[in-house]
Amino acid sequence: MASMIFTDCSSSTMSRLIHLDRRNGAFLPHPCVGQLSLRTTASGRGCTLSIRSSSSPSAIVINGKAEAKKIRDDIKIEVSRMKESIGVVPGLAVILVGKNEESATYVRNKKKACESVGIKSFEVGLAEDSSEEEVLKYVSGFNDDPSVHGILVQLPLPSHMDEQKILSAVSIEKDVDGFHPLNIGRLAMRGREPLFVPCTPKGCIELLHRYNIEIKGKKAVVIGRSNIVGMPAALLLQREDATVSIIHSRTKNPEEITRQADILISAVGKPNMVRGSWIKPGAVIIDVGIKRVEGRFVGDICYAEACKVASAITPVPGGVGPMTIAMLLVNTLTSAKRIHYFQSSSDLKG
Template identity: 60%
Template sequence: MWAAKVSWWAIRKRACSSFSSSWFSSSPSIPSHSGRLASGSVRYLGLDLPDAWPCALHSQPSPKPHIDRRASIIDGKSIGAMVKSQVAAEILRMKDSIGKQPGLAVVLVGKRNDSHSFVRIKMKACHEVGIASSAVELPADCTEDEVIHVISNLNNDPSIHGVIVQLPLPKHLDGERVLNDVKPEKDVDGFHPLNMGSLAMKGREPFFIPCAAKGCIELLLRCGVEMLGKNAVVIGRSKIVGLPASLLLQRHHATVSVIHSFTKNLQDLTREADIVITDVGVPNMVRGSWLKQGAVIIDAGTNAVKDPSRKHGIRLNGDVCFEEAVQVASAITPVPGGLGPVTISMLLSNTFDSAKRAYGFV
């Protein structure tokens, strides 16, 4: 099975601009970075301890950079549209050749407005490229077994090539158990342990790579950013962006440092980085003074900030203070309009790849 896969990394190195089907909780309060409680007793850290970034990191004003220049703004909307166009062309070729099309199913639990909004965006994108999409909605008080029963049916449906579970799930559901029940071959979000583990192992390729992390590398490649031998810092270690992005950067032979909420002297580390990817969830945490002159910044943060001047009273902010970083970096993604559109296009690409594999289409 593994031998049949096409090498994504080899193809991307050959032609970044051409389409390749293979490329395509709240946190507990943490009193200090020392790992000790106020009483002096040792806090033993579990492997799943989430990051809780202290407010002090972003509450202090940052010195204004003394340089009169502005970074290139990486246009994620344009790049995402290019990828979507390439995926749509390949899907049309599939329909003309074998009369088949990819299918994506979303499992949606509860009535969260943000989750329903994200699902609508994904389904609209599917429609635009020719992917058949559907959503299976379950009530917020459904049982874990009910969710898994739905996933099992989708796993066994030959017309469905991608199955995603919209996160977050209600607290009474075991998210890991639910996600792990999606077949690795249909896990187009790339979160299954088999896919994540294969990404971390030399000589193996996952069925799918998490879409946001894959989007980070797509942006770097399409912008001609050299990764080989460069110092890269990934701020955050989630399975959605931070962890897989750090593994992908290593695949491209970058020297990678992963920063988390227990990292000391994190600003010193970021000042040495040629490439910075943020995955924090704290608006404006990364200041201009943290960055090396000429660094490339991929901001994966999508933080809702109150703004009475906006129609809905909020605006989206990244993890990076854009107004400061743009005077230091050589290139930077905006929020919104940076990584987001490319992430959606990676989901479409993954779903098409799954259909290709299922139908033996080349």
């Protein structure tokens, strides 16, 4: 199931799609999105939003696009401050192997996002039939390059390559994707701190924080257990003292479990899988699933139904997607600061 998740949904595509009229159709999200600009006036750091216990006629839309923009603006200021203070420009290296069109789009968007905030981007494009050794050579080169503070190997890699070996070769100090097993191990362990947290789940939690949604003591359910979203999202929720359950393809009657969730994160990639009847009235819904259906992006959550039951929900697109790239920029900046002992401003912490 997890193979269907597109955690990398590009912000530019989102901005194009966010204004589209998307009505009806079995696999299409419903008009709740039309309320985006109106409802999200309650968003941002200043507001308070508690999980409502009663049913809600129309959920607050969690505007990931707007929050991601605020984060990018903060990063831009911080990158500039760093450059002026110590003459260092954060650098992100991306290694892309093969001609996967989606991957190429993601890499292009990451590059654009870097440029927009002043982070220097390094890009290596290798042929599909490159050897594992070639990729490892570039990883090693970037590990040693002092102008590179983050290294990202775009997944999926061609099937003849050992993904585990390549990801583990990335220096843990530059693992801005947070996929190194040492970072995941630290994320799982109490009293340990990962150097980086994977971008998409980090973006999910950041949205909850930015909307002042309480996590501690809440029942959280994560649908999907992928290494890149579901599993680290569950670990993050647990670190914040939620009581976490993880649903996957072997779970019987998943709706019985989702109905108990105060916070529901879905990262499966099955359009409209989660119906309104699966959702506890007043729950907060974070929809990571994104799939193109008939030319439009659709999430895991049946949006029109969920809007009537949940207290808050992320739209697809314009919810978690833009946060993923924003978190990648945060991780890159954090890495550069750590490597150069440059202090964070109080507004922006990795």
